[in-house]
Amino acid sequence: MKSVCKNISITILSLIVAAVSFAQTTSTEWYNKATKLFDDEQYKEAAVAFDKASQLDPKKEDAFYKAGWCYNDLGRYDNAIDRLNKTVALNKNNHLAWQELGYAYKKTSKNELALSCLKKAVEIKPTYALAYKQMGDVYQNLDKDDDAIAAYKKCYLNEEENDDACYNLGYIYNGKAEYTTALEWLNKANKIKEGVDVFNEIGFANYKLKNNDEAINAYQSALKINSKNGTSYKGIGDVYRLNYSPAKITEAIESYVNAIEYNPKSSGSHYGLGWCYNEKSRYEEAIPMLVKAIELDKTFGAAYTELGYAYYMTAKYAEGLAALKAGLVQNSKSTLCRYYSGLIYVKQKDIANATIMYNELKPLDAKLAEKLLAKINAM
Numbered sequence: 245m246k247s248v249c250k251n252i253s254i255t256i257l258s259l260i261v262a263a264v265s266f267a268q269t270t271s272t273e274w275y276n277k278a279t280k281l282f283d284d285e286q287y288k289e290a291a292v293a294f295d296k297a298s299q300l301d302p303k304k305e306d307a308f309y310k311a312g313w314c315y316n317d318l319g320r321y322d323n324a325i326d327r328l329n330k331t332v333a334l335n336k337n338n339h340l341a342w343q344e345l346g347y348a349y350k351k352t353s354k355n356e357l358a359l360s361c362l363k364k365a366v367e368i369k370p371t372y373a374l375a376y377k378q379m380g381d382v383y384q385n386l387d388k389d390d391d392a393i394a395a396y397k398k399c400y401l402n403e404e405e406n407d408d409a410c411y412n413l414g415y416i417y418n419g420k421a422e423y424t425t426a427l428e429w430l431n432k433a434n435k436i437k438e439g440v441d442v443f444n445e446i447g448f449a450n451y452k453l454k455n456n457d458e459a460i461n462a463y464q465s466a467l468k469i470n471s472k473n474g475t476s477y478k479g480i481g482d483v484y485r486l487n488y489s490p491a492k493i494t495e496a497i498e499s500y501v502n503a504i505e506y507n508p509k510s511s512g513s514h515y516g517l518g519w520c521y522n523e524k525s526r527y528e529e530a531i532p533m534l535v536k537a538i539e540l541d542k543t544f545g546a547a548y549t550e551l552g553y554a555y556y557m558t559a560k561y562a563e564g565l566a567a568l569k570a571g572l573v574q575n576s577k578s579t580l581c582r583y584y585s586g587l588i589y590v591k592q593k594d595i596a597n598a599t600i601m602y603n604e605l606k607p608l609d610a611k612l613a614e615k616l617l618a619k620i621n622a623m
Contacts, residue, residue, distance in 0.1 A: 271301035278310065287314040291323075298330075305334040309341050316348055324348040339368040343375045350382050358382045366398075373403035380412060389416050407436035414445050423449040440466045440473055447479045451487065459483050474507025481516050489523070496520050511540035515547045522554055530554040545574030552584050561588045579609040586616040590623060598623075 278293030294311035298304050312327035328345040331338055346361035359382050365375040376399035383392035393416055399409040414430030417423070426449045433442045447462035460483055466476040481499035484492035500517035503510060518533035534551040537544055548571030555564030565588055571581040586601030598620050606613040 271297045271304060271307075274300065275304065275307055278307070282310060282314065287317050290314050291318065291320075295327075298327075303334060305331055305338070308334065309338065309344070312341065312344055312348070316344055316351075319351075321348045321351045325352070337368055339365045339372055339375070342368065343372065343378065346375065346382075347378055350378060350385070353385075355382050355385050371402045373399045373406055373409075376402065377406060377409050377412075380409065384412070384416070389420065392416060405436055407433045407439075407442075410436065411439075411442050411445070414442070414449070418445055418449055418452075421452070423452045427453075438465075438469070440470050440476070443469070444473070444475050444479060447476070447483075451479065451483050454487055456483055456487050459487075472506045474503045474505075474510055474513065477503035477506065478510060478513045478516065481513065481520075485516055485520060493520050493523050497524075509540055511537045511544055511547070514540065515544065515550065518547070518554070519550055522550055522557075525557075527554045527557045531558070543574055545571050545578065548574060549578060549580050549584070552581065556584050556588050556591075559591075561592055564588050577608060579605060579612055582608070583612050583616055587619060590616075590619045593623060595620060595623060 274293050274297035278290045278297060281287075281290035281293055291311050291314035294307045294314065298307040298311065301307070308327045308331040312324045312331060315321070315324035315327060325345065325348045328341050328348060331341040332345065335341070342361045342365035346358045346365065349355070349358035349361060359379065362375045362379045362382065366372050366379075369375075376395050380392045380395035380399065383389070383395055393413060396409040396413045396416075399406050400413070403409070410429045410433035414426045414428075414433060417426035417429065427446065430442055430446045430449065434446065443462045443466035447459045447466065450456075450459035450462060460480060463476045463479045463483075466473055470476075477499045481496045481503060484496035484499060489496075497517060497520045500513050500520065503513035504517065507513065514533045514537035518530040518537060521527070521530035521533060531551065531554050534547050534554060537547040538551065541547070548567050552564045552568035552571060555561070555567060565585060568581045568585045568588075571578055575581070582601045582605040586598050586605065589595075589598035589601060598616070602613055602616050602620060605616060
């Protein structure tokens with residue numbers, strides 16, 4: 245009897261060992277299959293195969309990691325987060341997994357979690373450029389420009405060929421009105437990899453610095469890559485309108501028309517075109533452009549001002565006053581809103597309200613106030 249029990253025990257133990265061996269072999273087979281699919285960039289199929297491998301061997305760290313990587317590439321971030329958390333649970337020093345996990349959290353707008361993961365990645369590997377780059381992206385999401393700048397510069401320090409870091413630095417510096425510094429970074433980005441976005445930012449920085457030829461050339465370079473880029477046409481329009489005005493108003497109009505064709509939701513392009521029509525005394529054409537600019541951006545103070553002026557010039561006084569009143573809501577210190585309102589009140593022979601506009605305007609712009617006073621005295 246003891247002999248029989250012993251034989252049964254040995255048989256059961258053998259079966260357990262065989263089952264474990266079979267599972268491990270099967271896990272390895274799934275992992276190898278997944279790896280081939282991964283190398284062939286068949287990430288959807290690879291993710292399924294890596295999952296099979298990790299199900300059969302729950303300690304297979306690399307299967308969890310690569311499944312997470314695949315799910316990130318497929319945009320299935322919740323799946324990625326699950327697999328990558330399992331990866332770092334098995335190995336807290338896997339800097340690649342921390343970076344991928346940070347990326348997944350970033351894509352799901354969990355910015356603080358993303359930062360925590362990315363910081364762990366660079367703690368483990370202080371030269372990890374990609375993690376610094378993604379930290380910069382997260383800081384931008386949080387409107388922390390100075391922190392983003394520091395992160396992108398660390399990325400560049402460890403990988404000088406990272407065009408994204410250079411471009412993002414240029415973009416941020418443009419937003420901070422530090423245009424010369426912006427150009428330094430944008431030119432670096434452009435040397436690494438030319439692109440529409442980098443040419444547009446180079447154009448913008450040069451436009452702000454009144455380097456007009458360089459600005460036009462940059463925008464035209466963007467259009468050579470994408471001839472239907474509305475941002476590039478708007479940029480050219482802005483240069484012609486503001487830096488060459490009035491000599492190049494006709495060219496500005498042409499550029500804004502193209503900008504609107506390719507980006508009909510650009511409030512700035514509609515405003516620019518309306519401004520140009522006002523400049524050319526084409527007020528009836530200006531009005532719908534400016535109305536559209538406001539429809540697209542109800543906080544666009546300058547558009548209300550231009551619209552009020554167009555209404556004034558077409559004797560639509562009630563509409564003009566309404567537009568200018570709305571403009572003052574957006575910019576309580578607007579001198580032109582008060583000036584044009586005063587001119588409308590003069591036309592309406594409303595000396596009381598015209599005088600109120602004069603009194604409000606005087607401490608803001610004495611010369612413009614005197615012009616309005618002259619109109620009031622001539623009533």
